[in-house]
Amino acid sequence: MKKIIGLAIAAAFGLSACSNLDHKTAHEVMSISNDRILKEDHSFNITGSSRVYISPLAEAVLADEKVEEKVKTEDAKAEAEDAAASMEATQEDDDSLKQEFSEQEEAEFRNAMLDALPDGTIAQVAINYLDKYPAISSYIERTHLNYEVAVDLSTRQFEMIPELAINNHNEKLSIKLPMKLDAEKWEIYMDPPASAAAIISVYTDEKIGKRLIKEPLKVSLKGSTDLKGVPFDHIAEAAMRAWLSINKSLPADAYVFKEMDAFGKANHARYRVRHVMKPEYDSVVMKAMAKAFDEELSKLQKTPQPGSTEEDYKNAREFFSMFVSISDNQPLSFQRISGNNPVVDYYLDRKGRILASRMYIQINGTHKAINIIGDNVYSNYGKPVFKFNPQGKGITWEELKESFDSDKTEED
DSSP states (O other), rough: OOOHHHHHHHHHHHHHHHHSOSSSHHHHHHHHHHHHHHHTTTTTEEEEEEEEEEEEEGSSTTTTTTOOOOOOHHHHHHHHHHHHHHHHHHHOOOHHOOOOOOOHHHHHHHHHHHHHTTTTTTHHHHHHHTTTTTHHHHHHTTTTEEEEEEEEETTEEEEEEEEEEETTTTTTEEEOOOEEEEETTEHHHOOOOHHHHHHHHHSSSSHHHHHHTTTTTTEEETTTTGGTOHHHHHHHHHHHHHHHHHHGGOOOGEEEEEEOOHEEEEEEEESSEEEOOOOOHHHHHHHHHHHHHHHHOOOOOOOOTTTOHHHHHHHHHHHHHHHHHHHHSSSSOOHHHHHHHOEEEEETTTSEEEEEEEEEEEESSSSEEEEEEEEEEEOOOTTTOOOOOOOOOOOEEHHHHHHHHSHHHHHO
């Protein structure tokens, strides 16, 4: 009997030892965590908030990260000031404001201006400006962007409620913009705040104006004649699987374990994994996404969506490939603009489920830095709570457009 009890205890300890991921690398833990989203953790809530503050460089949020800084000479600063003055003068020129550019020309102009400026100069000018006006800095520090997210992959429901919250001296403000994607029907809902609805109603007829008080705006993608035949469901599933597979393509050192901090302990996490978003990863990620998307869409195409042709699937591949190509050729380098790479810490339980995450962005000035910290807490796995439930009701884009074009609107 004692032997049986001993074996049972040993088995229990053995199972306990195998139930965690202590023997895995940080990269393996993140891969397991991502895979869980498709298999088990496919529905959840996220509560997010961000805060901004200015600090001396030595006390900035990423002061402990080793970041290579390029030395900026006085000549480079003078060039930046001249370029900024030139841009300001151009904006004041009425003739240039009237000139129309194509999207390609605008992109080329924007890139040329960025290339003319030394790395980090834009951020330096902005932060040095804020440092001279403490009242503006204080106002920014008491302005927060919060959001609530609900995800249910099994029913293809996605909800996001961003909130701009200001709590300042003699001033409080909360503006929310609930949004929902019903990917089962491919309908998008957006419930504008009262101020936006009031402005829109000025340009619509009375009937729509009254509906704007209570009803959200609604866009039906499947109902659009321009998008007829697009295999939305398969594109979404292929894109999701492609996105979840990208971290496996990153090098082994892209993720590292960090010592648990107070935020992780408060969320009962066992592992804290850090990812530094280096620009050299961008090309690897985009190419991996393109390959995974093509493979996943090919599998799904074997059982085509009703109404979708081989040409529709070909167009979907070409569009995704074009998106990847543009992103790969014109990457957004945070390091160039801010002087640092964004850093994300993931907090996971013993089985690899994400419990929370925290993003750090540090934008360097000459002597001080803007610090942005974004916290996300995951909850309600398997039982997500949706707060915005339009239930099919909403003012369609067609109705809104017809109201804008109505004779009554012109008379008003």
